[in-house]
Structures are given as C-alpha cells and as structure tokens.
Amino acid sequence: MHKFKKGFLTFLLLMVAIIISACGNSETASSSENGNSNEIQEMTIKISHVVAENTPKHQASLAMAEYIEENSNGKITVQVYPNGQLFDDKTEVKNLRANNVQFIIPDMSKMVGMNPAFNIPALPFIFDSNEEAYAFWDGETGQKILQSLESEGIIGLRMWPNGPKHITNTVRPITGPEDLEGLKIRVQGGQVLAEIFKTVGAGPLQLPFGQLYTALEQGTVDGQVNTYSNISTKKLGDVQKYITTNWGAARVDYALLTNKKFWNSMNEATKEVVKAGIDHGTKQARTLAEELNSEALKTIKERGKMEIHELTTEERETLKEALQPVYDKFADEIGKDVIKAAKNAGK
Numbered sequence: 621m622h623k624f625k626k627g628f629l630t631f632l633l634l635m636v637a638i639i640i641s642a643c644g645n646s647e648t649a650s651s652s653e654n655g656n657s658n659e660i661q662e663m664t665i666k667i668s669h670v671v672a673e674n675t676p677k678h679q680a681s682l683a684m685a686e687y688i689e690e691n692s693n694g695k696i697t698v699q700v701y702p703n704g705q706l707f708d709d710k711t712e713v714k715n716l717r718a719n720n721v722q723f724i725i726p727d728m729s730k731m732v733g734m735n736p737a738f739n740i741p742a743l744p745f746i747f748d749s750n751e752e753a754y755a756f757w758d759g760e761t762g763q764k765i766l767q768s769l770e771s772e773g774i775i776g777l778r779m780w781p782n783g784p785k786h787i788t789n790t791v792r793p794i795t796g797p798e799d800l801e802g803l804k805i806r807v808q809g810g811q812v813l814a815e816i817f818k819t820v821g822a823g824p825l826q827l828p829f830g831q832l833y834t835a836l837e838q839g840t841v842d843g844q845v846n847t848y849s850n851i852s853t854k855k856l857g858d859v860q861k862y863i864t865t866n867w868g869a870a871r872v873d874y875a876l877l878t879n880k881k882f883w884n885s886m887n888e889a890t891k892e893v894v895k896a897g898i899d900h901g902t903k904q905a906r907t908l909a910e911e912l913n914s915e916a917l918k919t920i921k922e923r924g925k926m927e928i929h930e931l932t933t934e935e936r937e938t939l940k941e942a943l944q945p946v947y948d949k950f951a952d953e954i955g956k957d958v959i960k961a962a963k964n965a966g967k
C-alpha cells in the first residue's frame with residue numbers, strides 16, 4: 621500500500637512537471653511567432669468561396685492572395701478555393717469559426733442569422749449604384765454592422781460588391797409584379813429577400829448556391845435571382861428560358877470575414893502586409909464588379925439561350941411601388957436608423 625502511494629505520488633509529480641513544461645513550450649512558440657513584430661510570420665492562409673473563377677469575388681481573391689505572397693518575401697502562402705471546393709454555403713461560417721479557413725466572402729443575405737442588418741442589400745432598390753453601397757459599408761453604420769460579429773469569433777473587414785440581381789425563370793417573361801405570382805423562386809437567404817417574393821405572390825425557397833443549377837434543371841424551383849456574372853459563369857441559361865435584365869430589386873454584396881483568433885495572432889509586420897493585401901483585393905473587387913457583370917450580360921446575349929426582357933423605367937417604378945411594404949415590415953428588426961443611413965449613403 622505504502623509502495624503504491626509512493627509510486628502514485630511520483631507519477632503525479634511527473635505529470636505536473638510535464639504540464640508545466642508543455643505550458644512553457646507553448647508560450648515560447650506563441651511568443652516566437654508574435655515576438656519580433658518586425659519579422660513577417662510564416663503561415664498558410666486559406667480563402668474559400670462558392671462562385672466560379674471568372675467572377676469579381678474570385679478575381680479579387682486572387683489579387684489579394686498574389687499581393688500578400690509577393691509582399692511577404694515568400695513567408696506567407698495564400699490558397700484560394702473557388703466553387704465551394706473547400707466549404708460550401710452551409711459549412712463555411714462554421715469552418716471560419718474553427719479557423720480551418722482564414723477568409724470567407726459570403727453573400728450578406730447568408731449572414732442575417734448573426735445580425736439582421738445584413739439584410740440591407742436585399743431591401744428593394746436601396747442603393748442606386750455600387751458607389752452608394754460602398755459609401756454605406758465604408759461608413760460608420762456599415763462598419764459597425766461588419767464589426768458586430770466579434771462575439772462570434774469573426775471579424776468583418778470590408779464589403780466586396782457583385783451587384784444588382786436580375787431574375788430568370790422557365791415559366792414566363794417577367795415584366796411586372798403580377799408575372800411573379802405563383803412562381804417558385806430560389807433565394808440566397810434572409811427574410812427580406814424571401815419577403816420580396818411573398819409580397820408579389822411568389823414562393824421563395826432558400827437553397828445553397830452549389831445546389832442551384834440542379835434545382836433549376838429538375839424543376840425544384842422555377843427561377844432564381846442573381847447577378848449577370850453568376851448567371852453567366854454557372855450557365856444558368858441552359859436550364860432557364862427567360863431573363864429580365866435591369867431588374868435590380870436586390871443586390872449581391874459580400875462581407876469579407878476573417879477569424880478573430882487568426883487575426884489577433886498576427887504580429888504588426890504580418891498584419892501590415894495582410895491588411896494591404898485586403899485593400900488591394902477590395903480595390904480589385906470594386907473595379908471588376910461592373911466590368912465582369914457587363915461582360916457577363918454580353919455573353920448571356922451572345923449565347924442566346926434565354927429570351928430577354930429589359931425592364932423599362934416605368935415597369936421598374938411599378939415594381940418599386942409593389943415592394944414598398946417590405947420596408948415597413950422590417951424597419952424595426954433592421955433598425956430605422958440603419959435603413960435611413962443606407963438610403964442616404966453616397967447621396
């Protein structure tokens with residue numbers, strides 16, 4: 621018994637010694653990573669998103685990656701995964717939180733569960749141009765919304781645009797609100813976007829981007845709303861008969877998000893390069909959004925797969941009026957001040 625006690629005590633002391641030394645080691649490891657703030661840390665950064673290669677989001681991600689790699693003297697490797705290859709709509713936020721990926725760039729409609737103010741780009745005709753959207757998201761209210769995710773372990777950095785959404789379907793040309801009645805429309809996410817369709821008697825169905833083509837092909841939904849860029853790069857014209865251009869009732873805008881622990885683990889020198897890379901990527905996203913979307917519209921026209929109706933100014937006004945009740949319904953949840961700031965942004 622005495623012998624057993626002595627053995628147990630020795631074992632206990634040994635365990636304590638191992639734990640103390642392990643703590644010491646991890647402290648050394650983290651301080652050697654962060655300690656010399658003049659030296660860029662060695663690391664691999666992963667960026668994941670769900671869209672195709674020839675899109676503003678992917679091209680801007682590549683620009684950001686290239687900038688960081690080139691300016692880190694080979695210390696930082698940046699891997700960009702398009703098309704949901706790494707994580708899809710359903711899993712990317714969870715994996716960002718777990719730091720399995722360091723940057724994701726979701727459509728804000730998919731972030732509304734964390735803060736209803738991410739419904740802003742879905743509010744009918746809220747911004748008249750990309751510039752107004754930038755003014756809002758770069759301004760005080762927009763920045764506050766982006767920073768509201770810190771308690772979730774996520775830092776919202778910048779808004780990257782794609783642009784106005786346009787509508788496609790297989791049933792009939794959409795020229796006004798009444799044409800939407802009874803149609804099943806796939807939506808990205810969020811209560812506001814769903815409400816747009818409920819207001820005009822259509823049935824919204826939320827589906828991940830990765831399931832969109834098949835859902836249209838199999839008739840799970842009749843139509844969908846998206847940017848020209850996403851419609852063209854995913855060849856939705858192969859499974860849709862009609863497109864209404866100049867629809868623009870809601871937007872696809874992205875939030876560039878990072879993991880808080882990862883962000884705080886970078887020393888000054890590393891953060892400087894990464895931040896400059898983000899600025900560079902943001903500039904690219906904002907330059908390419910309009911360019912790639914007008915190229916995509918040209919491609920859609922050239923392919924000639926869908927019958928095109930371009931919404932006239934009068935038809936747009938009718939749609940605007942029909943969707944006005946959406947504002948009243950969500951004013952309290954999103955915040956009247958937030959909506960006012962968005963409406964006034966860049967004006």
Ligand code: LMR
Nearest residue numbers: 670671727808829846872
């Ligand atoms: C969609 O799900 O249709 C889009 O939001 C995808 C994207 O990221 O542009």
